[in-house]
Amino acid sequence: MDQETPNARAFEFAGNWREFAPIAFTNLLLTIVTLGIYTFWARTRERRYLWSHTRFIDDRLEWTGTGLELFIGYVVAILLFFVPLALLQFAIQALAIRGQDGAAALLFVVLYVAILYMVGLAIYRAMRYRLSRTYWHGIRGGSDDQGFGYAVSHLWKTIVGSMALGLLVPWAMVNLWNERWNRMSFGSYQFESGARVTGAVIGRYLLYYLVPILLFVGIAVGAYFFGPALSGSAQQMQVSLIIIGVLLYIGFFVVLGLIAVTFYAAYFREVVGNLSLGGLEFEFGARTKDWLILFVVNVLLVVGTLGIGTIFIGYRNWAFFVRHMQAYGMLDLDEFNQSTTREPKQGEGLLDAFDVGAF
Amino acid sequence: MSALSEPSVRVWHYDGASGIRRDPMMVLAGDGFVLVEPDREDGPYAFADLIAQGIVNGHPRFGLAKRTGWSMTLTEAAPEEIAARLPGARRYGGVIDRIGLWPAVGAFTAVSALAVLGLMTMPSVVARMIPRSVEARLGSLMVGDFGERACEDPAGAAALQALATRMQMQDGVDLRVVDVPMVNAVTLPGGHVVLFSGLLRQASSPDEVAGVLAHELGHVENRDVLESLVRQLGLSVVLGGLDGNVGGYTNALLSASYSRGAEARADGFAIDALTRAQISPRPTALFFQRLSKSEIKVKGADALLGYLASHPMSSERERRFAASAGKAATAPALDAAQWQALKGICGAGGGTWKRSRLGF
The missing domain is CATH 1.20.5 (Single alpha-helices involved in coiled-coils or other helix-helix interfaces)
Incomplete structure (x- = not known):
């Protein structure tokens, strides 16, 4: 059986929502009757389905994570991080109530820094966990790095990124992406990521940054010229003002959301496009329009089903991701041996607890 | 080498060490099976160690216990002797x-x-x-001495003590006024009752303050605060597994429904205490009437809001206090001079912030 499949995409998603629906609905049912504890097993079932319906080159992916390890990871995260955080919060309140504002403020800063550090650690660890449970050709990914150094980097780059009025955010995002992936491996091959802040990325970010200001000026000018043209009774005036206000409010977020999507599309194309593994180069083909359709349909799906559609969101996002992933080049299978990295024992507990995404 | 006359089936196989795919024959061998290639033979493996991984691309796939990465995919229908011994799918x-x-x-x-x-x-x-002593320690940890915000004007403190005596406040309850511009009062674990200066300024008579104080003393009597802390802790641990908002909403709903019960009990205690102290409950009713005017009023949504709120609706509480007014003679909770002293307990600058505050 040959490894080459000419004229076919390297990635293919062969799932189908009718096949997935029984999994999604029974997951929902079991999660409800177990007061949420089944979530971890539900997520495992969902991933097993999605991974086993994803073809890469000549074989399907395999998810070997278990619900139990996700559950243990969650419990560990609660005990190690959230109990101390709650105590710290308690201490802040106790200090503030005693009028020790300075000490309270200091402790608040410490708390904030600690949380930011742990968010970085959580993102890194979740990625490492997911790679270590993803098998292809019987080979898994992983990392020997525990992520403490990455978390420090995440901490200071996030802080620096938000300085200069947030203008350095794209730099921080791209940099951290490289740092994360350069520490990861799959089998005997190391991932290499050399993404840079390109003109397209920074340009769209600047657009995102400037549009609120332009909109605000535009509205002020509009109000100045067209305000007097509005006439009628006081009540009519009030009604039309409310309508205009609501429209502007919605419009603001729609426009801002649109530009945020254009930025994210450019960012994701850039970072995935500079990722390589062994002799393979990756590429992500989704344009702004594709992302937009994904988001809009996701929202309609959730709203239109009064929230029940949420159970299909993970499926849709994965399908979107796989359908737009591309890989070129060759992977030398003779050199492709099992990963020697340490397998993490627990799941992505910290990440669950912080409620942030891994990619 | 096993005789190929044994039942066999062609499989795809990864050994979990190298990424190269093999195409051996799976051949029955005694209790288990072996994987046979022209130049090598792997095994024997036990059927009991096989883990069904479901149907992948139309073919059943199996892993092996304690050998992650090891897999075997049947590329054709297995003969009956083998099929019968393969494990069923886990779902x-x-x-x-x-x-x-x-x-x-x-x-x-x-x-x-x-x-x-x-x-x-x-x-x-x-x-x-939980022993009272532990609760007291927890309470003093939370309360502290309020630093510069504590209101300790001597005449005001004397009036406060007079009010406490009139309400037959138990020994061991620590009653204080703190300079915070909120129309509220709180009870903390260990019998610490704190009245905010905003309440004293808003109240139009000492009887209103007496009613609110009696309500808080009800919480002390029932140890409601400690109970709600324990409940909050338990709920957040158990419901934490639910994804994001669902857990939060369930938590809020459960604790609110409990808390309304506790508030209603504290109101019952307050009505009894006011009756015993021969203080009219009407001013307290009026106080809730004023509060209810400031609550969000949406027609038809009243009931829903009432259900979600942690306290009963003010209008409901107003009716309850008003209805409790009997025919017995009553006297004001404090005389005019004492009332003025109590209102001035935070000193001349009372009600304004002495220093910048830190918001959380």
């Missing part, structure tokens, strides 16, 4: 697969109902098991 997870989906749903529902019941009743049991 929902260990226990559920053994007892079936619907029995499992029933069992989980029953256990969850018991757990919720436990969460509703256990906190009061646990709270009563």
